[in-house]
Amino acid sequence: MTAATLRTYTCKDLAQMAKKEGVTGWHSMRKEELIDALAKAARRRKRRGDSPPSVEQNGKSTSNGTPRLTPAQRRAKSRIDALRTRLSQLKNISTSEEESATDKDRIVLMVRDAYWLQALWEVKPSSVERARTALGHNWHGAKPTLRIYKVLEDGSSTLYRDIAIHGGVNHWYVDVGEPPSQFRAELGYSGANDTFYCLCRSSKVATPTPGSTDAVNGNWSDVAENADRIFAMSGGYSAQGTSMELQQLLEERLQRRMGRPTETRFGNGAGAQAEDREELSFAVDAELVIYGATNPHAHVTVEGEPVTLRPDGTFAVRMHLPDRRQVVPVVASAPDGVEQKTIILGIERNTKELEPLVRDSMRSL
Template identity: 85%
Template sequence: MTAATLRTYTCKDLAQMAKKEGVAGWHSMRKEELIDALAKASKRRRRTGDPSETDSVASAAAASPLARLSPAQRHAKTRIDALRARISQMKNIASPAESESDKDRIVLMVRDAYWLQAFWEVRASSVERARTALGHNWHGAKPTLRIYRVLEDGSSTLYREIAIHGGVNHWYVDVSDPPNHFRAELGYSGSNDAFYCLCRSNKVSTPMPGSTDAVNGNWNDVAENADRIYAMSGGYSPQGTSMELQQLLEERLQRRMGRPTETRFGNGASSMVDNREELSFAIDAELVIYGATAPNAHVTVEGEPVTLRPDGTFAVRMHLPDRRQVVPVVASAPDGVEQKTIILGIERNTKELEPMHRDSMRSF
């Protein structure tokens, strides 16, 4: 059997043939090494005139199901098997075994007025249950992230349906019309429009767009901005946030989430208060004015022209002095015939309270 013929077989088949031939070290050989060893074994048999060359290599090859296929058919089957494996991998949204949680969960976090981030952990057994439940519809099923808009009466309506894939455990979702309320579901959409839900998220509320967006932009790392994400997702509100979000952040960051006075100061925090310098603290403020008009209009703020974005929106940052002020914003039509003015009355009143000194013996 020639090397060219041997190359038409898979590495697994070649390994079985080498095992039957008694090739030493066959289990650690690569495909080309197996081919070379089998070809040499075949030549040795022919030189010695061993009639069994009719042939243990050939008989081992014939024992393989692929041996009954032509080279073109074997190539096609290999490609089909690889495609099936790829589809299975893309459909599997289970968490890796080493990081698998004891339950399925999806947590929704607010990144800013226009972006949410969904993070999930799903057990492999839950994916298998979804496969069983969907039955013959599993073939066409797709892992799906559903975003729902939560209405004032507590009911919800489907806002977006996003096809996701395996190999990831989070997804960024752009939303509109802030402020708004959202929740999410993670599962599989079947070919018959059926949806098998694996887990549901907490409810979050996006803030009004403004200075947070203009000054800070999108956040790049949850760990660095965990306290801010926690706060924007309702962590410091009177109603609080969901336990899922709090548990997730605490597990990932290995620290408690909550107000700094509850989580960052413990016994003895001020035990050396008399030996340290006085705490320095000062703040200032900026005013962010944003709006929208016709893309070709002319806008001024306090008489200063403002550059419009292509869609007619604009945002202006100004220093906010510690006093009352009136800010006129004027928009003029391109031909100058029509003009509209909006007056903003703004007051900043900054007060410094008496400093507090913590009791070093107090337990938190």
């Protein structure tokens, strides 16, 4: 303990410390004399390798010459520690306490409709520690980030949006525009000087043309109730297929296979005796969804019927699609009635019913 440190103590505290050090004549010494005697005692103790004695300072027990905190100081320190813990939790985006919970890091993009994606991820704690080491001094200011890229027609990607996320969650809804478009995502930490440490990447997904999904399903339901629709919109039934990560994720969560019905729902037990089999009933109809956009205060009609515009001037109309050719006029008029524009839609529905196909169930036995 140096003389400068000892001068921060009161004369009473120094006298108590001198008494415990065994300084001769401590009771008659002044403050500077006590400081000098204690400094010499500290040097002797340092040479011997002894520990300093605990003392009482202003009625508070101290050890190693450091005073204990007052109640107010302890409360302040507790709040600071809690804040540091909370900040650490917000930065930690690992989704499992044990390494065995997931064998790899992964992020999956799912298409919810034309304007919304849902990102789901699983990250190991060890991966977060690797990010901390890789970012080094940039870790202090690093932020968990969900990075969305737009995939262009030539296959290249351009940064579409950075979304600041936080720990304690494993999914995020992302609003996107310009449908139909293709997107992919990366999950990681963004630091200073545009540094970005990527933990995992998703496969690309394509949002559908707006209108039909908006009109049919205005509200989201649980993934379990709409799993097949989400799987289809994310490319599950397309010729290219969807990402294996998405298929694995849905199968893990729903505890069933995902794929075409002929691949997942029919098997050896699906067959029945011909005389016991109930005849398959099947009927199909169709609706037409017309959507567009104009000035918010314009007047729009479809086949002469007025259409209600949304606040941004967009609109969507559902109407029956008969099995024939038809012409649908869509007319927009300016609020003052001076200008009018007309678009004619020529639409033809041609429905054909093919001969039924009856599979021989004995072939799969």
